Amino acid sequence: MSDTILAADRAAVRGACLIALAAAVGFVICLIDYFTPHGTIAHQWGTLLVVISTLLMLGASSWITFGSMPRWLLILFDVLIIFDILGTAICAYFLEAPALLVFMVIALIGWIWHLAGDTPRISAS
Amino acid sequence: MLKTASIAFAAAIAAVTAGASAQDQNWDTFNGDLMAQKYSTATQITPQNVKNLKKAWEIRTGDMSTKLFGVPAETYFEATPIFADNTVYIGTPFYRIFALQPDTGKVKWIFDPHEPRKALTQPGMKSRGVAYWQSANPMAGQPCQKIVYIGTMTAKLYAVDADSGKACTGFAQNGVLDIDQWNTAKGTWPMSILQPPTVFKNMLIIGWAGKDWAIGHRAPAGNVFGVDAQTGRLKWTFNVLPPEAVKNSGTANVWASMSVDPKTGIVYLPVSSPSPNYWGGNRKEKLPYATSITALNSQTGKVIWSRQLVHHDIWDYDTNSAPVLVDIQKDGKTIPALVQSTKQGYLFVLNRTNGEPIYPITEMPVPKSDVPGEATSPTQPVVLHPQPVMPDKWGGVSWIADLVSAGQCSRIFKTVRYDGKFTPPSLKGTLAFPPTVGGVEWGGGAIDPAHGIYVVNNSYTAQIFKLMPRKQFDAKTKGMSQDEAQDYFAQSGTPYGVYVHNFFNWLNMACWAPPYGSLSAYDLKTGNLLWKKPFGQIQWWGFYMPKSWGSVTIGAPIVTRTGLIFIGASMDSRVRAVDLKTGKVLWKADVDAPAVAMPATYMYKGKQYVVFTAGGNPLLTAKISDQVVAFALPS
Numbered sequence: 001m002s003d004t005i006l007a008a009d010r011a012a013v014r015g016a017c018l019i020a021l022a023a024a025v026g027f028v029i030c031l032i033d034y035f036t037p038h039g040t041i042a043h044q045w046g047t048l049l050v051v052i053s054t055l056l057m058l059g060a061s062s063w064i065t066f067g068s069m070p071r072w073l074l075i076l077f078d079v080l081i082i083f084d085i086l087g088t089a090i091c092a093y094f095l096e097a098p099a100l101l102v103f104m105v106i107a108l109i110g111w112i113w114h115l116a117g118d119t120p121r122i123s124a125s
Numbered sequence: 126m127l128k129t130a131s132i133a134f135a136a137a138i139a140a141v142t143a144g145a146s147a148q149d150q151n152w153d154t155f156n157g158d159l160m161a162q163k164y165s166t167a168t169q170i171t172p173q174n175v176k177n178l179k180k181a182w183e184i185r186t187g188d189m190s191t192k193l194f195g196v197p198a199e200t201y202f203e204a205t206p207i208f209a210d211n212t213v214y215i216g217t218p219f220y221r222i223f224a225l226q227p228d229t230g231k232v233k234w235i236f237d238p239h240e241p242r243k244a245l246t247q248p249g250m251k252s253r254g255v256a257y258w259q260s261a262n263p264m265a266g267q268p269c270q271k272i273v274y275i276g277t278m279t280a281k282l283y284a285v286d287a288d289s290g291k292a293c294t295g296f297a298q299n300g301v302l303d304i305d306q307w308n309t310a311k312g313t314w315p316m317s318i319l320q321p322p323t324v325f326k327n328m329l330i331i332g333w334a335g336k337d338w339a340i341g342h343r344a345p346a347g348n349v350f351g352v353d354a355q356t357g358r359l360k361w362t363f364n365v366l367p368p369e370a371v372k373n374s375g376t377a378n379v380w381a382s383m384s385v386d387p388k389t390g391i392v393y394l395p396v397s398s399p400s401p402n403y404w405g406g407n408r409k410e411k412l413p414y415a416t417s418i419t420a421l422n423s424q425t426g427k428v429i430w431s432r433q434l435v436h437h438d439i440w441d442y443d444t445n446s447a448p449v450l451v452d453i454q455k456d457g458k459t460i461p462a463l464v465q466s467t468k469q470g471y472l473f474v475l476n477r478t479n480g481e482p483i484y485p486i487t488e489m490p491v492p493k494s495d496v497p498g499e500a501t502s503p504t505q506p507v508v509l510h511p512q513p514v515m516p517d518k519w520g521g522v523s524w525i526a527d528l529v530s531a532g533q534c535s536r537i538f539k540t541v542r543y544d545g546k547f548t549p550p551s552l553k554g555t556l557a558f559p560p561t562v563g564g565v566e567w568g569g570g571a572i573d574p575a576h577g578i579y580v581v582n583n584s585y586t587a588q589i590f591k592l593m594p595r596k597q598f599d600a601k602t603k604g605m606s607q608d609e610a611q612d613y614f615a616q617s618g619t620p621y622g623v624y625v626h627n628f629f630n631w632l633n634m635a636c637w638a639p640p641y642g643s644l645s646a647y648d649l650k651t652g653n654l655l656w657k658k659p660f661g662q663i664q665w666w667g668f669y670m671p672k673s674w675g676s677v678t679i680g681a682p683i684v685t686r687t688g689l690i691f692i693g694a695s696m697d698s699r700v701r702a703v704d705l706k707t708g709k710v711l712w713k714a715d716v717d718a719p720a721v722a723m724p725a726t727y728m729y730k731g732k733q734y735v736v737f738t739a740g741g742n743p744l745l746t747a748k749i750s751d752q753v754v755a756f757a758l759p760s
Contacts, residue, residue, distance in 0.1 A: 040667075040715045041667040
């Protein structure tokens with residue numbers, strides 16, 4: 001028997017799913033902001049930073065939603081994702097990108113939901 | 126009390142509004158009018174409805190370079206659009222003229238002189254736009270009864286028919302006047318005409334720009350020329366420097382715009398510093414017109430009065446903007462005044478008929494130079510009231526910049542000399558606050574003449590001036606590329622080169638504490654500061670820094686009769702409308718790049734437009750553009 005999570009708890013999965021959704025929309029917003037001709041934050045290092053941070057958030061939350069992983073990795077991802085959400089939200093505030101900020105708030109709700117529902121079943125494999 | 130004051134203010138505005146004339150709602154010179162007031166009597170846009178301003182039209186001229194794509198120099202698009210004869214005219218950094226439809230931005234014609242795209246005297250290709258003249262007695266059916274002029278980096282002045290965009294062949298040599306024919310130091314640099322000439326009656330008054338920071342001696346003397354507006358014939362020359370000084374010095378030129386009192390015909394010149402900029406050991410003779418305001422008879426070029434604003438200038442504290450002319454009410458009298466803002470941050474308020482101070486000028490003892498051969502002036506003229514826009518002392522090291530650079534800012538500060546304002550350049554390095562680029566820049570201030578309220582933006586910046594003995598300088602700069610050497614200036618003909626650089630840490634963060642820029646309003650009747658607020662925002666890597674930090678500002682405000690200030694200037698690529706009474710930002714809009722020119726406003730077919738050029742400044746931000754954008758209230 002290994003400590004592998006099957007992400008069985010429905011609330012935890014839905015929470016992670018919400019994070020993934022918010023991250024995906026946030027990623028698209030950042031991409032648009034980065035490439036908008038003559039945009040106020042187009043081609044800026046800060047915008048590129050949030051492109052990367054939302055992409056990482058999308059990857060991690062998708063993995064939690066659809067994949068399986070050891071518990072220690074899940075905990076690590078939970079911690080990294082909250083840092084990612086808060087960091088991206090702070091960046092969005094200083095980039096004056098309100099839509100991105102809104103989706104980071106949604107991601108934060110997803111993270112709380114995910115954590116509240118995280119009573120994982122340990123798989124037998 | 127506040128409510129009563131507001132009602133009184135509104136009533137005063139309503140009273141003066143009633144007298145608005147159509148002619149006043151043009152913007153047919155660089156500064157809006159000859160008196161450089163930057164004031165419009167247009168009243169459609171008010172503090173109440175300004176929040177509804179929308180983009181009416183925009184164009185991109187295509188005349189932009191980021192040093193890529195084969196053009197070897199960046200562009201500095203600093204042109205204020207002018208509105209005359211129902212057309213918007215604008216000059217570009219490629220020295221093309223665009224004539225635009227005022228309500229749509231549709232191009233009527235483009236004039237292209239096919240000038241070389243080289244930065245001969247400046248860090249990049251630069252234009253502050255065009256000038257406009259029209260005949261008082263136009264001949265029907267004849268071309269060039271209305272002329273648009275544009276100057277170039279190569280010292281050419283082109284005259285173009287305002288209706289057709291064709292060259293005015295009767296002007297100089299087939300429509301081109303070569304200003305460099307009057308260069309007293311040929312082979313050094315061309316006398317670049319980046320600032321449009323001042324037009325008064327049938328006279329063009331022409332100053333020029335060079336690179337006085339690079340060549341120390343035998344630079345062209347900063348002569349100013351009076352030229353016939355229709356023929357280009359030279360009518361007079363004003364020699365700024367005495368002949369004996371030209372051997373070891375030069376410049377003291379007029380590179381900024383000028384103002385004219387239309388009633389008296391006096392033209393007011395903001396005269397810059399002499400070369401070499403940062404060491405004056407070879408030019409100890411008196412140069413009374415250098416770094417001065419000088420009043421000339423516009424038709425003869427004869428000096429009426431002159432007042433020096435910096436003695437033996439070794440800081441490059443050019444007088445850098447047109448003085449604002451206004452009649453002020455003081456102690457029951459109407460005084461014909463001018464207000465000269467300066468890089469040092471002082472506001473010199475003078476009687477414009479004789480140059481005498483309306484608010485006292487004090488000769489303040491200043492630190493001595495410790496550089497061999499230098500002889501600093503023991504005192505410098507300062508104005509303590511109105512309150513200077515710059516503080517006496519700098520605000521200290523920024524703790525954030527210091528922290529992220531592991532104390533680099535503090536370490537640098539400990540190595541340099543700083544004894545307050547007018548600390549002379551030194552061999553160990555001198556912290557200059559304000560420096561060459563600080564205080565109030567070339568846009569100057571604006572005035573609400575009805576209320577005597579003067580508005581001005583400024584920057585708080587710090588630079589380090591380090592003189593380097595010739596051998597050391599040559600060894601340091603040997604083999605450097607042009608980009609690497611951009612902060613090193615040879616000051617040829619002197620024992621010292623100079624290294625002038627912004628006081629930044631290794632992350633290119635400003636080492637001085639914010640704010641970086643502000644906007645202030647003064648009551649000229651009393652000289653009192655009405656309000657002063659950090660203005661604009663700095664953007665680092667796209668992140669907007671706190672509003673309390675403000676922004677470095679280039680460009681200038683304009684004022685309207687309804688009590689609004691329109692201004693770009695900040696480095697956050699935004700343009701704003703500000704309440705003249707309180708300093709509160711009432712409206713803002715994003716543009717392509719920092720709008721480092723002053724805007725223009727005009728009325729056309731019953732609608733008021735506010736037009737900005739958003740060109741950026743490659744020295745300060747990466748964002749540059751070729752955008753011209755007009756805002757108006759929705760129909």
